[in-house]
Amino acid sequence: MKRSAALKDLEGRLGHRFDRPELLTRALTHGSMSGPTREDNQRLEFLGDRVLGLVMAEALLERDPDAAEGQLAPRYNALVRKETCAEVARDCAIGDAMKLGRSERLSGGRRKMALLGDAMEAVIAAVYVDAGFEVAKDMILRLWGDRVDRVEEDARDAKTALQEWAQARGLPPPSYTETGREGPDHQPVFTIEVRIRTGESDSAQAPSKRQAEQAAASALLGRLEGGA
Template identity: 80%
Template sequence: MKRSAEIADLEGRIGVRFDRPELLREALTHPSMSSPTRSDNQRLEFLGDRVLGLVMAEALLERDPKAAEGALAPRYNALVRKETCADVAREFGIGDALKLGRSERLSGGRRKMALLGDAMEAVIAAIYIDQGFEAAKTCILRLWGERIASVEEDARDAKTALQEWAQARGLPPPAYVETARSGPDHQPVFTIEARLETGQSASATAGSKRQAEQGAAQSLLAEVEAKA
């Protein structure tokens, strides 16, 4: 496959020159652009998720040889979750190179967390297939950079932490209720309220339901822990 200027530019940003640039093109192709002659990135995303997981697990074990599984697991989850993958993708301009169908382009697909996260994982798989595990590992560690060094020791997501707080006190899991939605269809903004059976609640607003739920849980957790 002839290397396009767009592919060459992205290779420069991520620091990898492909022997088979068609793999990178496939990693950047959303299902909305797939065809009998153009494969999408779903299979690569499946593989890349596993490669990323192995690299991060190994990196965390090496950084803290004495850490227990209970301490490592939340750090691992913070590093491999879709939001983190999307953040890395944004940092290196992967969204600009995505191949999207018209409807996805018009709906702001280049900014969507899920699409960016999937593409980042697919790019990892493309590197792995093209150049092997060590090359993929080197690239991942470089792209994730300080995220690995700075991941908090208690990196449990707020929803999990709040649920554990409730269970420890014999309460049912918190409820999450969408109380408002605004903005255009392609870029909605959600307001979510986290509620405990005790009547305590807190709200947060974000560009995705997941982020709003996490924000609401974080606020409510801080409130209940302050009163403990």
């Protein structure tokens, strides 16, 4: 398959030259441009989300071997959430190469967070299929850069972010309930459930109530935004 100048430029920014450039083309094709002879990027997006998740889970475990699950969860969600994928996509100028239908182009689709995030995940899958996990992993860690190192700061106040999400939709603040406590007094593990008015909820465990609340808020926010 002959490469366009746009694809060559994007390959340079990604740091990967495709053996099968049609994979990159598919990863950049939004559903508004799909057809009988042109596949869109939805299946690749599904796969790329899982590849990204594994890479980030490994990276977080390696960087902090002593962290509890309740500490790792909000960091993980901050790294794989759609907003972060869209930020990385903007850094790589993926929007410039996306293939969009006329309505999406006219409505600013190249700048939309959801479309950019989906395309970034699809590109990850395209690299994975083209060259394998290690190449995809190297690209992800390179493109995410210092986000992995500063993720604790970025993920620290998930409760505020969830409250802002709810308020933006005319909902009251989320409620937090302690649903369990295990372990000795000097080393307790708290289980906290967070719930919003529309019924969606999630829960998390951590050594303190505050950490568990943050982890639960981050987990629920990740699901809400992932389904947005």
